[in-house]
Each structure stands twice: as C-alpha cells, then as structure tokens.
Amino acid sequence: MSANTSVFERAFGAFLFDMDGTVLNSxxxxxxxxxxxxxxxxxxxxxxxxxxxxxxxxxxxxxxxxxxxxxxxxxxxxxxxxxxDVEGIVEIPGAAAFLNRLPQDRWAMVTSAPRDLALRRMAAAGIAEPAVMITAEDVQAGKPDPAGYLLAAKRLGVEPADCLIFEDAAVGIQAAEAAGAALMIITTTHQHPIETAHATLASYDALRVDVDSNGRLRLQKN
Known part of the structure; x- marks a missing residue:
C-alpha cells in the first residue's frame, strides 16, 4: 500500500467499484x-x-x-x-469477502461492460451481484466521462465527493477524478508500477471496513 493514507483519515458515504481489474481479473x-x-x-x-x-x-x-x-x-x-469465454477469470485477492462485508446500500459497481457480460464475469469470479450496478447501457458516454460514477452516487443517495472509488485503468481513474471523488487504485493486474498521488492497493486482504453509528464507511489497514 502506498504512503498516501488520506483515504484512511476520513469516513465515506459510499464505495464505488470498477469491475475488470478492480474486483476481478478478466x-x-x-x-x-x-x-x-x-x-x-x-x-x-x-x-x-x-x-x-x-x-x-x-x-x-x-x-x-x-x-x-x-x-x-x-x-x-x-x-x-x-x-x-470466461475461462481464467478470477477475483482480485480478497475482493469477494471485502464486498460481502459492506452494507448493501453503501456500495455500487460501475463498469464499462454491458450488464449481461458483467453478471457473467462476476459469477465466474464468485462476486455477488450488487444492489446498485451501473453498466454500459446506463450511460450515454463511457469512461473517462464520469457519468457512470455520478449516476451510481445518485442512486445511492450520496454526493460524488462523499465517495471512495476503487479503480485500476487509466480511463477509469480519469472518470473518478472528474467525478470529484477520492480514489483507491488497485494495482494487482498492473505490469508496471504506477506513479500516482492516489492511494494504491494490491490485495483487499490488507483492508477492513468499519461502519460508524451514522452508517458511514471507514477503511482500516489489517
């Protein structure tokens, strides 16, 4: 994990996750x-x-x-x-368990994949379908446009700036930045080290989440 610990110093209204490369490897x-x-x-x-x-x-x-x-x-x-073809699709280490520990109304998936493909890949990786999922069909403009993340925040009833977005790809990172949200960059599938001011993570096993009395999410390091 990077030295940037700002995401560990505040609470969030919701977590938003990209899919490919962020919660599963396809x-x-x-x-x-x-x-x-x-x-x-x-x-x-x-x-x-x-x-x-x-x-x-x-x-x-x-x-x-x-x-x-x-x-x-x-x-x-x-x-x-x-x-x-879903052969070889697996979860990013610790992702399924991490997602299962989150309150259902406090997280969403925001993927560039069409819905049928997203559900197929998540099933292959053992990732449960979220209550809120934004897919390719839900937006007019894909990433790096922030439309998907803005829509997910709206459906969860939170402001984008009150969200932590988990991303891995350049266009997704740009979309998250444009949405005005905090970022956690998943590096598991990166072939080369990433230079970034954002927090980075290789495995969800390194994280846990505490839910405070107001239902807000706080990341903790294991």
Missing part, C-alpha cells in the same frame, strides 16, 4: 477475444490491446475509425464472445 479472456478480432480487422494487436481496458467496447471500436465497420454490430459481437 485480462486473459478479454485479450484472447480482442486479439482475434484485431487480427481479423488488420489492427496492430500489440499497440491495440493496451487501449481496451476500462472502456466500453463500442468506444474502443469507434476510436479506431475503421472504414466499413458497423461499430454497434462489432461491439455486440465482442460482448457475445466475451460472455461465452
């Missing part, structure tokens, strides 16, 4: 599918793969600006393939 499955897709469309796989993480499929494909490609059809194709 990199192997996602990269299998996107790699095959990129080859079929003549896209440089090595340069392309780092751009897929944290973003909606339709936004990833749109950014490529490929001639003659129907972005909605291709995004649907990718989603269907990802729903079929």
């Amino acid at each position: 990199i192997a499955a996602a990269e299998r599918i996107w790699s095959a897709w990129a080859v079929r469309h003549g896209v440089d796989v090595e340069a392309f793969l780092p751009t897929i993480h944290g973003a909606r499929a339709i936004d990833t494909i749109t950014r490529l600006n490929l001639a003659g490609v129907n972005t909605q059809e291709q995004a649907a194709f990718i989603t269907a393939a990802e729903i079929d």
Whole structure:
C-alpha cells in the first residue's frame, strides 16, 4: 500500500467499484477475444490491446475509425464472445469477502461492460451481484466521462465527493477524478508500477471496513 493514507483519515458515504481489474481479473479472456478480432480487422494487436481496458467496447471500436465497420454490430459481437469465454477469470485477492462485508446500500459497481457480460464475469469470479450496478447501457458516454460514477452516487443517495472509488485503468481513474471523488487504485493486474498521488492497493486482504453509528464507511489497514 502506498504512503498516501488520506483515504484512511476520513469516513465515506459510499464505495464505488470498477469491475475488470478492480474486483476481478478478466485480462486473459478479454485479450484472447480482442486479439482475434484485431487480427481479423488488420489492427496492430500489440499497440491495440493496451487501449481496451476500462472502456466500453463500442468506444474502443469507434476510436479506431475503421472504414466499413458497423461499430454497434462489432461491439455486440465482442460482448457475445466475451460472455461465452470466461475461462481464467478470477477475483482480485480478497475482493469477494471485502464486498460481502459492506452494507448493501453503501456500495455500487460501475463498469464499462454491458450488464449481461458483467453478471457473467462476476459469477465466474464468485462476486455477488450488487444492489446498485451501473453498466454500459446506463450511460450515454463511457469512461473517462464520469457519468457512470455520478449516476451510481445518485442512486445511492450520496454526493460524488462523499465517495471512495476503487479503480485500476487509466480511463477509469480519469472518470473518478472528474467525478470529484477520492480514489483507491488497485494495482494487482498492473505490469508496471504506477506513479500516482492516489492511494494504491494490491490485495483487499490488507483492508477492513468499519461502519460508524451514522452508517458511514471507514477503511482500516489489517
């Protein structure tokens, strides 16, 4: 864990979690599918793969600006393939137990994945479905736009600035910053050390949560 301990010095109204790379690791499955897709469309796989993480499929494909490609059809194709292939998807260490200890009305999932894919991946990783889940279908603009996080805070009845967001990918971190929330960056799936002023975490086993008399959440280090 980083030396930045500010998130341990205050209470939060709610916790908001990204999914892929934050509570579960789906990199192997996602990269299998996107790699095959990129080859079929003549896209440089090595340069392309780092751009897929944290973003909606339709936004990833749109950014490529490929001639003659129907972005909605291709995004649907990718989603269907990802729903079929969940081999190797696992929870980030300690994530399921950590989430299970949180009050249901005090946390939400905010993912760039479509709902059906999100539920499939969470089931594969042993992550319970949350009471509040914002998915690709719920927003007009995906991350790095903060719309998903703002909507999650609204549905939980809290202000974004009263939330702690757990993220891992660059576009998600940008979305969390734009929402005005505090950040905890999960580093489990990072291949290289991240330079950031935000708190960082490799395993949820290093954390516990205390709920105060007002129902507010306080992070504690184990």
